[in-house]
Amino acid sequence: MRPLVFNLHSNPLLAAEITKQLEAEEGVLNQRQFPDQESYLRIDSDCQQRDCVIYCNLYQPNDKIMSLLFLAETLRELGAKRIALVTPYLCYMRQDKRFQTGECVSAIPFGKLISNYFDHLITIDPHLHRIHHLDEVYQIPSQIVKASPLIADWVSDHVDNPVFLGPDSESEQWVADVAKRAGAPHLILEKTRHGDRNVEISVPNLNQWKSHTPVLVDDIISSGRTMLTTLEQISNLGFNRPYCIGVHGIFADEAYMELRQYSEVITTETIPHPSNKIEISSALCTAIRTWLRS
Ligand code: R5P
Numbered sequence: 001m002r003p004l005v006f007n008l009h010s011n012p013l014l015a016a017e018i019t020k021q022l023e024a025e026e027g028v029l030n031q032r033q034f035p036d037q038e039s040y041l042r043i044d045s046d047c048q049q050r051d052c053v054i055y056c057n058l059y060q061p062n063d064k065i066m067s068l069l070f071l072a073e074t075l076r077e078l079g080a081k082r083i084a085l086v087t088p089y090l091c092y093m094r095q096d097k098r099f100q101t102g103e104c105v106s107a108i109p110f111g112k113l114i115s116n117y118f119d120h121l122i123t124i125d126p127h128l129h130r131i132h133h134l135d136e137v138y139q140i141p142s143q144i145v146k147a148s149p150l151i152a153d154w155v156s157d158h159v160d161n162p163v164f165l166g167p168d169s170e171s172e173q174w175v176a177d178v179a180k181r182a183g184a185p186h187l188i189l190e191k192t193r194h195g196d197r198n199v200e201i202s203v204p205n206l207n208q209w210k211s212h213t214p215v216l217v218d219d220i221i222s223s224g225r226t227m228l229t230t231l232e233q234i235s236n237l238g239f240n241r242p243y244c245i246g247v248h249g250i251f252a253d254e255a256y257m258e259l260r261q262y263s264e265v266i267t268t269e270t271i272p273h274p275s276n277k278i279e280i281s282s283a284l285c286t287a288i289r290t291w292l293r294s
Pocket of ligand 1: 168170171220221224225227
């Protein structure tokens with residue numbers, strides 16, 4: 001039987017593309033708000049004994065989570081065979097440590113919550129820093145789709161003579177891989193974070209790379225301070241206009257406009273945004289097919 005793909009509060013074009021590539025059936029939902037703002041949800045597709053994929057992209061997650069759990073639970077009650085969550089951006093991974101007494105390490109309760117409702121999780125480059133594997137916080141099997149081959153292909157097609165710059169040691173896991181795939185050099189800078197919007201980046205002497213085009217790569221662009229602080233430092237060094245590439249472009253407040261003053265800003269499609277240039281549907285479908293065959 002063909003799998004069902006439900007789009008829950010996420011990019012309809014991407015959901016349609018995934019459904020098409022998988023030759024799956026679009027899951028039909030009826031949703032509305034009750035007058036008291038609680039959520040109504042009805043499944044209008046027959047899910048009995050079928051594999052169900054819920055495509056729910058969990059950036060700005062809090063408004064999506066109740067419907068997500070309602071849908072997963074209802075599919076299960078109505079006889080779905082297995083249920084996978086596909087979320088290109090996996091939320092609550094950055095709260096991975098108790099920095100101050102009493103803080104919630106959100107990655108842990110969120111992982112438990114999702115694990116209670118799903119059989120499988122597919123995401124793109126989650127923020128794994130102090131948590132090294134999703135298994136540490138998710139009790140279900142998961143697949144991580146890597147953005148590095150997609151970024152490397154895009155850079156190879158669009159940028160002459162790149163030198164990749166990672167703004168901090170955390171970024172090395174992505175930057176080194178992208179650079180290797182693109183056959184280009186990379187450097188990792190040093191970052192000290194003093195607050196949400198206050199970072200210090202130390203840039204080494206870049207004289208030997210003057211003939212290259214700087215390509216900054218990081219997993220998340222949130223306040224944009226990490227990228228912006230780096231760009232401000234290299235802007236007077238006589239380079240070609242740099243590229244600033246994020247896997248997940250959150251772009252809080254004016255971050256996008258600020259970054260564009262100094263660079264070409266490019267992101268993957270994991271969070272819908274005008275900077276999206278790197279498509280992700282084929283890579284996601286490869287992972288979904290692996291789950292469907294398991
Ligand atoms: C670090 O934890 C991440 O890899 C990114 O460097 C960070 O999320 C960027 O945040 P912002 O854009 O707020 O500087």
